[in-house]
Amino acid sequence: MPAHNLPFLPFARPTLDETMITEVADTLRSLWITSGPQVIAFERALSDYHGGRPVRAFSSATAALEVALLTIGVGPGDEVIVPAQTFFACANAVARTGATPVFVDVDPITRNMDLNAAERAVTPRTRALMPTHFAGWPLDPSALYALAQHHQLRVIEDAALAIGSHWQGQRIGSFGDIVSFSFHPNKTITTIEGGALVFPDEREAVIAERLRFHGIVRLPDGTRDVVVTGGKSNLPDVNARLGLSQLARLDEFVQIRHTLVGRYFERLQENPHCSLPCRGDDGHSWNFFAPLLALEKLRHSRKQIMDTLHQHGIGTGISYEALHLTTRYGTGHHPGDFPHAERIANSTLTLPLYPTLTLPDIDRVCDRFIEVLEEAAS
Numbered sequence: 001m002p003a004h005n006l007p008f009l010p011f012a013r014p015t016l017d018e019t020m021i022t023e024v025a026d027t028l029r030s031l032w033i034t035s036g037p038q039v040i041a042f043e044r045a046l047s048d049y050h051g052g053r054p055v056r057a058f059s060s061a062t063a064a065l066e067v068a069l070l071t072i073g074v075g076p077g078d079e080v081i082v083p084a085q086t087f088f089a090c091a092n093a094v095a096r097t098g099a100t101p102v103f104v105d106v107d108p109i110t111r112n113m114d115l116n117a118a119e120r121a122v123t124p125r126t127r128a129l130m131p132t133h134f135a136g137w138p139l140d141p142s143a144l145y146a147l148a149q150h151h152q153l154r155v156i157e158d159a160a161l162a163i164g165s166h167w168q169g170q171r172i173g174s175f176g177d178i179v180s181f182s183f184h185p186n187k188t189i190t191t192i193e194g195g196a197l198v199f200p201d202e203r204e205a206v207i208a209e210r211l212r213f214h215g216i217v218r219l220p221d222g223t224r225d226v227v228v229t230g231g232k233s234n235l236p237d238v239n240a241r242l243g244l245s246q247l248a249r250l251d252e253f254v255q256i257r258h259t260l261v262g263r264y265f266e267r268l269q270e271n272p273h274c275s276l277p278c279r280g281d282d283g284h285s286w287n288f289f290a291p292l293l294a295l296e297k298l299r300h301s302r303k304q305i306m307d308t309l310h311q312h313g314i315g316t317g318i319s320y321e322a323l324h325l326t327t328r329y330g331t332g333h334h335p336g337d338f339p340h341a342e343r344i345a346n347s348t349l350t351l352p353l354y355p356t357l358t359l360p361d362i363d364r365v366c367d368r369f370i371e372v373l374e375e376a377a378s
């Protein structure tokens with residue numbers, strides 16, 4: 001039964017209200033449209049939200065991760081430990097510095113980096129751990145920082161999916177080493193494109209600021225010097241203005257996500273054809289909701305299931321493919337190397353979740369999803 005006049009529900013969608021649109025338009029009308037006062041205000045607001053720690057904004061989290069690695073001096077000959085199942089940017093950011101991403105398996109329940117596997121992967125060349133807080137559920141920071149300290153490693157937390165998450169009441173980003181956020185439209189708050197780094201001290205924030213903008217420092221005589229090989233990954237003011245109003249609604253967005261996810265759990269918990277993600281506690285910010293399909297019990301492939309749901313007006317996604325089986329990063333790796341990462345990558349399906357969805361929308365997704373799974377199982 002095709003979804004005649006029901007609206008299409010994508011798996012992710014930004015929440016933009018008319019006030020935000022007016023504020024962005026006002027920023028354009030001000031004619032100061034690239035980095036300026038709005039970026040400074042956005043960085044200050046992000047810093048306030050994260051316990052006053054130094055923050056710098058970037059044009060994307062991908063750029064931010066690369067700058068973070070360069071800031072701590074990662075380069076050729078170094079190794080950085082990355083989960084085998086996370087977004088491509090994590091491996092690319094490491095490789096673009098000249099260092100080698102070393103993959104490790106993920107925990108089958110939390111889908112976060114397996115810290116025992118990470119410990120086994122440490123070599124004399126290892127410089128940093130770069131775990132992702134998967135889907136918004138934090139990787140246990142006490143275990144993470146104990147491991148880092150024991151081996152004298154830096155940590156770059158990929159919190160692209162975890163703004164608004166907390167661990168035992170402490171916000172991700174408000175403690176620890178360098179923490180990276182993304183403001184891509186699929187993330188919990190958006191600046192269209194954009195990212196930010198939170199630093200343990202102002203000294204490294206200043207290094208990152210130079211790497212972000214041509215390696216420039218200003219001299220007392222009014223001229224400029226170039227002191228490092230800088231790039232260009234600054235965030236424009238237009239984007240920062242949107243970020244400010246998005247950040248003001250972050251806690252509300254996370255709360256709605258909890259309510260919607262609660263309904264997914266009610267409706268799908270007992271379903272024998274899929275297994276639900278780690279539920280966590282209220283520290284989970286639920287950037288996305290991705291059950292694993294019990295494909296071994298189903299006649300239809302994931303692609304067929306996705307296509308059928310699409311015909312019913314329901315968008316789905318895959319978060320994410322296994323990094324060690326990609327063409328670029330597959331050298332020396334084989335299927336079976338990281339079984340949990342591979343099982344998740346092969347069976348994960350991201351269902352619609354964003355703050356403008358309603359409980360009846362979630363019911364509609366669940367009705368169709370359950371139906372499609374039953375069809376695939378028969």
Ligand SMILES: *Cc1c(COP(=O)(O)O)cnc(C)c1O
Binds near residue numbers: 161182183194
């Ligand atoms: C989105 C994402 C990134 C990259 O963010 P961009 O702002 O799109 O560059 C990095 N890591 C993870 C886990 C992500 O989901």
